[in-house]
Structure formats: C-alpha cells, structure tokens
Amino acid sequence: MAEAARDNSQLNRPLVCKQSEQAAGNRRLDFSVAAVLPAGGSGERMGTATPKQFCPLLQRPLISITLERFERVHWIKEIVVVVSKQNFELMNSIIEHYGHSRAIVVEGALTRHQSIFNGLKAFVVNQPHKSWPEKPEVVIIHDAVRPFVEEDILLRVATAAKEYGAAGAIRPLVSTVVATNPEGYLDHSLERAKYRASEMPQAFTFDIIYRAYQQCTDYDFEYGTECLHLALKYCGTSAKLIEGPPDLWKVTYKRDLYAAELIIKENLSKSVCIFTGMQEEAVQFGCFLQEALQLVMEQVDVLKWSLNKESQCIQAISSGLYYNFICINVHLSNLEPAALCIRMEDFTNIRELAKEANQKNILVYRLLINYTQDMNEVQESAKQGASIIDSLTKQRSPALTGQLLVV
Numbered sequence: 544m545a546e547a548a549r550d551n552s553q554l555n556r557p558l559v560c561k562q563s564e565q566a567a568g569n570r571r572l573d574f575s576v577a578a579v580l581p582a583g584g585s586g587e588r589m590g591t592a593t594p595k596q597f598c599p600l601l602q603r604p605l606i607s608i609t610l611e612r613f614e615r616v617h618w619i620k621e622i623v624v625v626v627s628k629q630n631f632e633l634m635n636s637i638i639e640h641y642g643h644s645r646a647i648v649v650e651g652a653l654t655r656h657q658s659i660f661n662g663l664k665a666f667v668v669n670q671p672h673k674s675w676p677e678k679p680e681v682v683i684i685h686d687a688v689r690p691f692v693e694e695d696i697l698l699r700v701a702t703a704a705k706e707y708g709a710a711g712a713i714r715p716l717v718s719t720v721v722a723t724n725p726e727g728y729l730d731h732s733l734e735r736a737k738y739r740a741s742e743m744p745q746a747f748t749f750d751i752i753y754r755a756y757q758q759c760t761d762y763d764f765e766y767g768t769e770c771l772h773l774a775l776k777y778c779g780t781s782a783k784l785i786e787g788p789p790d791l792w793k794v795t796y797k798r799d800l801y802a803a804e805l806i807i808k809e810n811l812s813k814s815v816c817i818f819t820g821m822q823e824e825a826v827q828f829g830c831f832l833q834e835a836l837q838l839v840m841e842q843v844d845v846l847k848w849s850l851n852k853e854s855q856c857i858q859a860i861s862s863g864l865y866y867n868f869i870c871i872n873v874h875l876s877n878l879e880p881a882a883l884c885i886r887m888e889d890f891t892n893i894r895e896l897a898k899e900a901n902q903k904n905i906l907v908y909r910l911l912i913n914y915t916q917d918m919n920e921v922q923e924s925a926k927q928g929a930s931i932i933d934s935l936t937k938q939r940s941p942a943l944t945g946q947l948l949v950v
Contacts, residue, residue, distance in 0.1 A: 576701050577621040577679035577749075578613055579662035582606055582634070582687035583651035595794050596626075596687045597633065600804055602941055603904070605794060606634070607641045608690045608807065611904050614645055615863045616694045621676035624687065625651045625662040642902045647676065656764045656773075659684060660756040666749065678749055681705050684770055685744040691790035691806060697744055699785050704746035708780040711745035711771045712787030739784065742791040745770050751778050811904070812936040814842035816865040821847065824914045825873045831922055832871070835929035840936075860900050860907070867936045868900070868907045873914040897945030906944040908935055913950070924950055 582596045596606040606624070613622050622645050626634045634648045649665045651658035666678040681704050685692060696712055703710035716739065721732040752770065755777040759767070767773065771782040794803050815836060819829040829845040836843040846859060860868060870893060897907035910928055915921065928950045935943060 572618050572698075572701070574680040574705055575677075576619050576681045576683065576746075577623070577666065577676060578619050578683040578685060579623045579625065579659060580606075580609065580613070580685055580687045581625045581651070581655060581658050581662065583625055583627045583630075583655070583658045584688070594630065595800075597630070597637075598794075598800055600690070600800060601807060601904075601939060603641065604637055605690060605800075605803070606687045607637055607643070608904065609685075609687050609692070610638075610643045610646055611641070612690060612692055613685075613697075614643060616697055617863070619683070619697070620645070620679065621666075622646045623649050623662045623665050623676065625649045625658045627651050640902075654764050656756070656759065656767050656770075659770065660759070660764075663749075663753050663756060667753065680749060681746055682749045682752060683744050683746045684752075686793050688795075689743055689791060689793040690803060691792075691810070692744060693788065693790075696785070696787050696791070700744050700746040703783040703785060704748060707783040708751050708778070709745070709747045709771055709774040709782035711782050711784060712742040712791055713739040713784045714742050714787055714789065714791060716740055741769060741771065742787055743793070745782075747774060747780075751780050754778055808937060808939055811866040811939060812933075813840055814865050815840060815844075815867040815869060815932060815936060816859065817843070817845045818859075818868060818870045819845060819847050820872065822873060824875060825871050825912075828873055828912055828914060828921065828925065829871055831925035832869075832928050832932075835922075835925045836932060839929070839933050857896065857899075860896070860905060861903075866905055867932075868905065869932055870907065870909045871912060872909065873912045875914050893947075894945040901941055901944055906935070906939060906941065908932075908944060909947045911947055911949045 584594055584596065597604045599605075600608055610622065610624070613619055622643075624634055624638075624646055626648060628650050631648060631650055637643070638646050638648065647665070649662050652661055663682065666676055666682075681701050683697060683701060683704075700710045700712060716735045719732050719735050720738065722730040724730045747770070751774055755773040758777040759773065763773065774780040774782060790806060792799075794800060817829050817832060817836075819825040826845075826847055829847075833843050833845050842865075844865070848859075893907065893909050900907050910931070912924055912928065914924075931948060931950060
C-alpha cells in the first residue's frame with residue numbers, strides 16, 4: 544500500500560482485513576514478468592459491427608477492463624496489446640483516455656498466432672518508441688476478451704512457467720466431446736473425466752515461446768490455436784497445467800456481454816473503503832457503518848484522513864485495494880442550519896478526485912449524515928447508509944460518482 548496508508552500517524556486504520564494485508568504486501572517476484580494481450584479479433588460470432596474487445600461494458604470498452612485487471616498486478620511490468628491495423632489508433636485513444644500507463648500497442652497480423660508473435664517481437668526488435676519494453680524472463684499470454692482474470696491465477700501460471708518453462712490454466716469439461724462421421728452420425732465420444740479444457744492465461748519463459756514461434760510453419764500460423772502445443776512441438780517443453788477458477792471464459796457472443804457485466808458488478812461490489820473526517824462523530828459513525836456493511840460485503844475498511852492532507856486520500860485510492868470509496872461528512876443536529884453547508888472547495892475537490900478515479904474503474908461517493916446523540920438514531924442512520932452504499936456499489940453508475948448524497 545502507499546506509504547501514507549502505512550503511516551498510522553497520518554492515516555489510521557481501525558480494521559484491516561486479511562485480504563487487504565496480502566494485497567498491501569504488493570507481491571514481488573524475483574524474476575521479470577510482462578504480458579501480451581492479443582486483441583485483433585473481428586468479432587464475427589458476436590454479430591455486431593464493433594469487435595467484441597471494443598464493445599462497451601459498464602460504460603467502458605471491454606479491453607479497458609481487462610487491461611485494468613492486469614495493471615492492478617504490480618509485478619507485471621509491461622503489457623503489450625496486439626490489435627489489427629484498422630483499430631491501432633482506436634486502441635491508442637483508449638489507452639490515453641483511461642490512463643493505461645503500462646500498456647503499449649502493437650499492430651497485429653492476419654492470424655492469432657502471427658499477432659502473438661508480433662507482440663513478442665516488441666520485446667526484442669529495436670523500436671523508435673522511447674519507452675519500448677525490455678525483454679522479460681516470463682511472458683503471460685492472455686486473451687483481451689477474458690476480463691475476469693485475477694492475480695492469483697496469474698501468479699500461479701507465471702511461477703510455474705519460470706520453473707517448468709511453460710504453464711497454462713485448465714478447466715474441467717462441461718460437456719462431453721463427440722466425433723462425427725462424414726454422414727453426420729456419431730462416431731465416438733471422449734471420456735470426459737480424462738480431458739480438460741485449455742484456458743487462458745498461459746505463461747512461458749520468454750526464450751522458449753519466442754524460439755517456438757521462430758520455428759512455426761505457415762500451417763501453424765494459419766491453423767494453430769494452442770500456444771502450449773507450440774512450446775511442446777518445437778522446444779520439447781511440456782507445460783505444467785494448473786486448475787483455474789470458473790471465471791476464465793471469454794466473451795464470444797452478444798449474450799456474453801450481459802453475463803460479463805453482471806459478474807463484474809458482483810465482483811466489484813464486494814469491497815468498500817470508508818473515509819471519515821477527523822471529527823470524533825464521523826469516526827464513530829464510520830465504525831457503525833462498517834458493522835452494518837459487513838453483513839452484505841466481504842471487505843469493509845475505515846480510514847481516517849484529514850481534509851487538509853487530501854493527497855493521502857489520492858494515494859489510498861491509487862493503491863489498488865478497493866473499487867468503491869465513501870467519504871463521510873456529519874452534521875451535528877444541535878448546530879444551526881447554516882452549519883450544514885459544506886465548503887465548496889471540499890465539494891469541488893471530491894468531484895475532481897472522483898473524476899480521476901473513475902478512469903481506473905473506481906467510484907467515489909460522498910455521504911452527508913445528520914448526526915444526533917441518540918445511539919438508536921445513529922445506528923438506524925448507519926443501516927440506511929449501508930443500504931445506500933450497497934445499492935451504489937452494485938449498480939456502479941458513473942453518473943453518481945462524486946455526488947453528495949444525504950442520509
């Protein structure tokens with residue numbers, strides 16, 4: 544986590560869950576890792592004019608969501624996105640608009656394998672770009688239209704690739720695979736328990752996969768689909784296969800976009816970080832709010848921060864631990880109504896902060912609480928606030944981010 548977040552004299556954390564501690568550890572590997580994301584598909588099976596990797600999902604392109612997942616993994620140093628020539632400028636504009644600082648764009652080719660090879664070449668062929676990436680020890684290959692990848696499976700395939708030369712995620716077969724004869728009748732079926740579906744991500748030591756692609760035939764480039772097979776065929780490297788989570792499927796058909804949106808909303812709504820001011824009442828209410836939210840969310844943390852040290856808030860948001868932030872202001876009921884006013888400067892700062900965070904798919908909201916000395920009323924307000932926050936995080940409407948909501 545950011546230095547300010549670790550300094551309790553600046554940013555106090557009443558509760559830090561186990562998941563936060565692991566994330567704050569910011570895993571480090573003793574070898575360099577980069578990623579290649581092939582995104583050159585035309586999306587014919589999607590049935591839309593827009594290639595699926597550029598279709599909107601939660602009001603941002605699908606490729607941006609996948610990139611955001613990779614950029615949250617701090618030990619992946621560079622990300623090469625491979626797109627078709629006609630989408631080269633579009634991809635660059637997405638990178639600029641959403642602030643994907645670790646991604647660069649490479650022009651693809653006519654086939655998937657040729658495009659991946661182009662992505663690998665970016666690490667070894669001299670380029671005029673001043674920030675062109677250095678060759679990594681391990682490279683992860685992952686489809687741009689698989690937005691659900693988590694750090695755990697990326698870490699597992701990367702470390703296995705370092706040890707064995709190649710590694711890939713697999714999943715059990717859902718349906719039985721059958722073979723047909725030329726007349727369209729059943730010929731035979733495979734015993735499902737003996738086979739697995741090959742998924743992404745896959746990882747390789749860079750020299751192995753690059754050498755394999757250097758030896759590929761035209762047939763391999765035209766009809767091949769499996770990177771792990773190329774490592775075995777040309778380098779004699781048998782990949783370590785790792786059981787992956789169920790969310791590694793890729794967006795293929797139009798209906799998959801709706802399913803993907805629901806999954807992403809569910810995943811992003813599991814955690815929230817609450818910012819309180821330095822007032823005792825705000826800190827106390829934050830604790831009540833935390834207790835109420837823990838009934839519906841997996842991870843709820845409370846951070847205390849000073850309004851005159853707003854950079855601490857920015858550092859906490861950029862730490863990558865949360866997708867939802869709630870800033871709390873309290874109005875003591877015994878004060879005059881005029882005291883209800885919030886400084887316009889503070890309101891503007893939160894709006895600007897929310898706008899910046901939204902580029903990283905992080906939403907920031909602000910709640911104004913009418914605070915009394917009656918603990919029953921306080922707890923009831925906490926329940927109402929928790930209900931509002933639960934709704935906000937599940938709906939994930941960028942139109943509401945940065946707005947002031949009154950409880």
